[in-house]
Amino acid sequence: MNQQPYNSSELLICTASRLMEDGTTAFIGTGIPMLAAALAQRLHAPNLVPIFEFGGTGAILETLPLAVGGGCTFNRAVAASGIRDIVETAQRGFVEYGFLGGAQIDAYGNLNTTVIGEHDHPKVRLPGSGGGNDVGSHAWRTIAIMPHDRRRFVDRVDFITTPGYLTGPGARERAGLPRGTGPYRVVTTLAVLGFEPVGKRMQLLATQPGVSADDVAENTSFELLLADRVEQHPAPTAEELRILREEVDAEHLYI
């Protein structure tokens, strides 16, 4: 079968969607995670429970919100509460996955969404933590979704907005963060990455279609570990693309 063409947003959405497990709870932000969750609900994960930080639990994602608290985040949901309840639910260990983005990420999965440059005299003032730090602190497994280039995949982030593995093994626990939590996957335009279990450094698990392991390394500023066997991540399927384009984002707000 001929592969249909797709753009980088569609690639990220389809890749993230495949990581969403049926019957689990997942913190969903607006943008790509939201589209990925809507796609997953229509394909392999009808019982995915999306949790939106401002209070929506268990929405059925029929239309797309443009705002993180928009009506669709609690469309036919099972509960509509508030931010404190939602993050406390995660703090108690109820939320399995958290999806995050960022301007920069380092080898330990630490994320920056606060400043480029010095905090008190920034070159670029970014929005700040928002719910990012809360999600990265409490979700059992966090998944970062980002375009992949050397400016984003840096040796040291300018500011640790959201904790990854911080300085390495044991650092999260020493800081008091919940035991057994941390970065799980990084989904990019070039690859799917994980974290080496002992040293907690980022490692290449699979390359996106048409991308080589060398391409990924060249677009990463830190030394990238390779999994024993680096897989080829399959391209978005015709069905994924059809549902994404015709049902999930028919108005093409994001894709």
Next chain:
Amino acid sequence: MDRTLAGTHPALHPETLRILESGIGDLIQPPDVEGFREWNRAKDKRLVDKRMTEAEAVRRFVKPGNYLGTELYGTVRCPMSVVHEIIRQGIGDLRVAGQGVLELDMLLGASLVKALDITYIGLEVYGLSNCLRREVESGRVERCVEWSNAGIAWRFKAAAMGVPFIPVRSMLGSDTLKYSAAKVIECPFTGMPIALLPALILDVGIIHVHRADACGNAQIDGISGFAFEMARASKRLIVSAEEIVDTEVIRRRPDRTTIPYYLVDAVVEAPFGAHPGEMCYRYARDEEQIRRWVEASKEPATTADFLKKHVFDVPDHQAYLALFGEEHLQKLREPAGRAG
């Protein structure tokens, strides 16, 4: 620390709590819980009519240098009509807690903010806030103290509890904590590091709701963000409402009241008060107008033009709505409008 003393009388063997880390950010608003109790004691508890216009509410209750909070999520329930009036009256040197999208963007665009307890100020799907960038990168916002979203909500929760701090497990290990005014201590019960967030008591809170009675009993439909906590953390509270209802409507369903009247100082009737943002079950966001603001906010001159047209050249919220016309507003109303 000698653990053998743990079970003996604390007065005989006092233990010292260990502070493991102190954020280097300023405590912009110290948690004066005793002062807050006295303030609350003195508040009028009679059920009286507190209806007034945006102009009167802002003139009476918002002063230069005040510490302000707005309650919203994304572009949902932003108290725009009251914020427009603050800009119209030019009340500056404000200290602000944000979580903010449209309303804080405009306060920043009008250069009225001096210090921020910041968690997120941005334009969501439209990217970074141009106004935040200009104001912070130029140094006009003198201080940015960092927090997580839940961190700010928990700080309101502590104030609502009437206690000076709340222990949480967000922010640990991060620069978000380092540049906050939080502290990390060794938990006296478990020995784990735990973050203590100081209570945040607002001089003025501003919340837009679906309905309120004349006294300020207020109900919110759909998710409630951090309205419950922030209303209880405010010394002065301005409530604007899509609709003013009879107190009997409130009394029929008291379980629906998020904000009881005694917290409230001003009740402002403001249909489409969150425009160009949205109110769930009532109207969708006005995408064209939001795009106009995003575009205008890119440069100081166009920001000023936008504010002139939509704020300074209109006397009040009714005149602001007239800029758009009933036909346009009707299109935003549910169920015709896209429900966010």
